[in-house]
Amino acid sequence: MGSGYVTLEQVARHAGVSLATASRVLNGSTRHVGRSLHERVTASAHELGYLANASAQTLARNTSSLVGLIVHDIADPYFSSIASGVTRTAEDEGLVVVLGTTGRTPQRELELLATLRSHRARAVVLAGSRTIEEETTRRLADEITALGARGGRIACVSQEGLPADTVVPSNRDGAAELARHLIGLGHRRFALLAGPNNLRTARDRLDGFHSALSAAGIELDPRNVVHGAFTRDGGYESTRRLLSAETDATCLFAVNDVMATGAVAALRDGGLQVPRDMSVAGFDDIPTLRDLTPGLTTVRLPLEWMGEEAARLALDDDEHTEPRTVPVSGEVVVRASTAPPADA
Amino acid sequence: MGSGYVTLEQVARHAGVSLATASRVLNGSTRHVGRSLHERVTASAHELGYLANASAQTLARNTSSLVGLIVHDIADPYFSSIASGVTRTAEDEGLVVVLGTTGRTPQRELELLATLRSHRARAVVLAGSRTIEEETTRRLADEITALGARGGRIACVSQEGLPADTVVPSNRDGAAELARHLIGLGHRRFALLAGPNNLRTARDRLDGFHSALSAAGIELDPRNVVHGAFTRDGGYESTRRLLSAETDATCLFAVNDVMATGAVAALRDGGLQVPRDMSVAGFDDIPTLRDLTPGLTTVRLPLEWMGEEAARLALDDDEHTEPRTVPVSGEVVVRASTAPPADA
DNA sequence: CGAACTGCGGAAAATGTTTTCCCGACCTCG
DNA sequence: CGAGGTCGGGAAAACATTTTCCGCAGTTCG
Known part of the structure; x- marks a missing residue:
């Protein structure tokens, strides 16, 4: 049947009760409704096939059942894991x-943030990684406070510095620890696939890696640092450039796994073997990429958990004046893509 | 400042015009508003930081700006590509x-379908693959007609048989063509990772593969057909079972790429080399898995395009009495995971 | 036994828009 | 100059709920 619109009023009339009573029965309320009327209403609702109009409820209650999720690219396994x-x-x-x-x-x-605000989203998870530009960060902060002025709460994944709760992976420390491991293998000449210049996540991982090198007294040849897109093809492309510049590196660190995947492909296409001719390491430990051969040495982040936790932060309606921060530590996972350098 | 709720009424009052005029200016309308008032309204709206309340609009217009998307698991690259x-x-x-x-x-x-209906979703894309059970299919069809009775349109990916527009990949033909290629390589003894017993997509691919075998006069040993989850781990597990049963197959077909990935891992862990000891083929050509080694022979589906097309079908509001069908042909992609059998 | 309270039901206001009428002003044409 | 038409503006109804307030009955307590 379902001929279209069954409203609460029709249900109320059919059951011979008031709108108020029908509302109290069918959608939660603090107040009780007597047993007999309660049954009459549910029976009518079922018979007529009543389904509440969510917009009307949102309007009347002034709070919705929507949770926003903002990512850069849902086809990227990093984001789909968080999602x-x-x-x-x-x-x-x-x-x-x-x-x-x-x-x-x-x-x-x-x-998107404005759209979500206009939908009265109850919470928003912002998973896109921030750029380092002041201007956009400022406007973003404005949007966030605007959203907070309504009931909406917001949580970020991966970027501190906004006026919102944040799940913060240890990009810096994870990369540093990875670097120390690679140094321990005997590598001294590194190449870095640095990703886009303005992406904070990329920068942090780079910084961490770099600082560990410095601490070990290792110089980084600027020609061995190459920027490019934060994608598989970006990694491929960047690696091609490294190769055509005849890099002397023995170990390549890509700031995320998908770039590292592109790098491995480019090395192979260039006739080099991983790890014999070049070690490769990434970051994230993307589940879908765990079956790569050789297995990618990387820093594992609990991406799904980070998404869950961010959502929890955004939904939990405790009072808290200060933005909260949940640190997430990354664990270095050693696989076959790294080995001591040939000349060691 | 964004101190909270700025309503259209406040904007109208601030601009000294009626609600109607303010509405016509700020949100589209067929009717024109005089230049001076128009400017006054936009100025006021901007000054007060007006943002329309989406629920109120949905309620008044009786149509929303929401498009539903239903998938089984957003972390699965098959679904995230479609998404x-x-x-x-x-x-x-x-x-x-x-x-x-x-x-x-x-x-x-x-x-989920009911929820989307209650939100007055304008269109819904149903990407989950259907089971073969009558009962659920019937109830699904009911929900779909209920949604259609409102303005909502719906489109499916991959499953014909529901009263809705559908993007239909050639699961059967693709698998058959793949089978013919493998037969052409010289394989005669096949193992099949069949996925869950009740999933139509899995069944169709299986049927197609099977029919090509039959046409070539090849018998399939029932012990070489093993069911399991439609996931990477399902593929791994199923392959372990095959190996411990000491399969005599020379070529393994998994009904999708993620299962094939698990299969390759299980073979490797079992000490077998792909394709020397066992050829492996999959289905879908998941982008993230293209860098696997050895490259997976598979049937390519344009997943992103299929998602786009399904959304177009669901959104396009032409009249059409019959559900429409958009066939999508899969292309066999030959990579290194398949080779002639050792004994050929 | 009356006053205060409690439990349950309904009328109606409120939520923020869109849209349908209606009305007045101006314009055009016969 | 008047009939008919268009154009731009506003009042108010509609949209489907929730929630506040009011009142009635029955109960309890002093």
Whole structure:
């Protein structure tokens, strides 16, 4: 049947009760309704096939059941892992996730935030990694406070510095520890696939790696640091450039796993063997990439858990004046893509 | 300042015009508003920081800007590729995607559909693959007609048989063509990772493969057909079982790439080399898995495009009495994971 | 036995928009 | 100059709920 619109009023009339009573029965309320009326209402609702109008409820209650999730690219396994965690917590709470993708443009991120605000989203998880530009960060902070002025709460993954709760992976320390491991293997000449110049996550990992090198008294040849897109193809492309510049590096660190994947492909296409001719390491430990051959040495982040936790932060409505921070430590995972250098 | 709620009424009062005029200026309308008032309203709106309340608009217009997307598991690259396509079209149209995950339970799928209906979603893309059970299919069909009775349109990816537009990959033909290629390599004894018994996609691929074998006069040893989860670990597990049963197969077909990935890992852990000791083929050509070694022979589906197309079908509001079907052909991609059998 | 309280039901206001009427002003054409 | 038309503006109804307030009955307590 389902001929269209069954409203609460029709249900109330059919059951011979008032709108108020029907509302109290069918959607939660603090108040009790007598047994007989209660049954009459549920029976009518079922018979007519009543389904509450979510917009009307949102309007009347002035709070929705929507949780926003903003990522750069949902096809990127890094983000889809986080998304998986976010949806899990949200759905466990009976909420619905609205997904926005930025395509890595800060402008789009602001638009999405405004859209979510206009939908009265109860919470938002911002998983896109921030750029280092002042201007956009400032406008983002404005949007966030605007959203906070309504009931909406927001949580970020991976970027401190915004006025919001944040799940912060140890990009710096993880990369440093990875670097120490690689140094321990005997490597002294490193190449770095640094990703985009303005991405904070990329910068932090780079910094961490770099500082560990410095601490060990290792110089980094600037020609061995190459910037490019934060994607598989970006990694491939950057590695090609390294090779055509005849790099002297024995070990290559890509700031994330997907770039490292591209790097391995480029090395292979260039006739080099991993790890015999070049060791390769990444960051993230993307589940889908764990079956690569050789297995990628990387820094494991619990991505799904980070998504879950961010959603929890955003949903939990405790009072807290200061933005909270949940640190997440990365664990170095050693696999076959790294080995002592040939000349060691 | 964004101290909270700025309503259209406040804007109207601030600009000294009626609610109607303010509405016509700020949100589209067929009617024109005089130049001076127009400017006054936009100025006031900007000054006060007005942002329309989406629920109120949905309620008044009786149509929302939401597009539903239902998948089994957003962390699965198959679904995240499709999701990427869906979000792209939706966002191009200025719409917002709400994402629901079923965890592969049909019951949850129905719940999500009801939720989306209650939100007056303008369109829904159903990407989860259907089971073969009559009962759930029937109830799903009911939900779909209920949604259609409102303005909502729905489109499916991959499963014909529901009263909705569908993007249909050639699971059967693709698998058959793949089988013919493998037979051409000289294989005669095949093992099949069949996935879950009740999943239509899995069944169709299996059927296609099987029919090509039959056509070539090849018998399939039932002990070489093993069922398991539609996941990487399912593939791993199933392959272990094959190996411990001392399969005589020379070529293994997994009904999707993620299972094939698990299979390759299990073979390697079992001391077998791919393709020397066993050829392996999959289905889908998941982008993230293209860098596997050896490269996986598979059937390529344009997953992102399929998502885009499904969203287009669901959004396009032409009249059409019959459900439409968009066939998508898969292309066999030969890579290094398959080779002639050792005894050929 | 009356006053205060409690439990349950309904009327109606409130939520923030869109949209349908209606009305007045101006314009055009016969 | 008047009839008919268009154009721009506003009042108010509609949209589907929730929630506040009011009142009635029955109960309890002093």
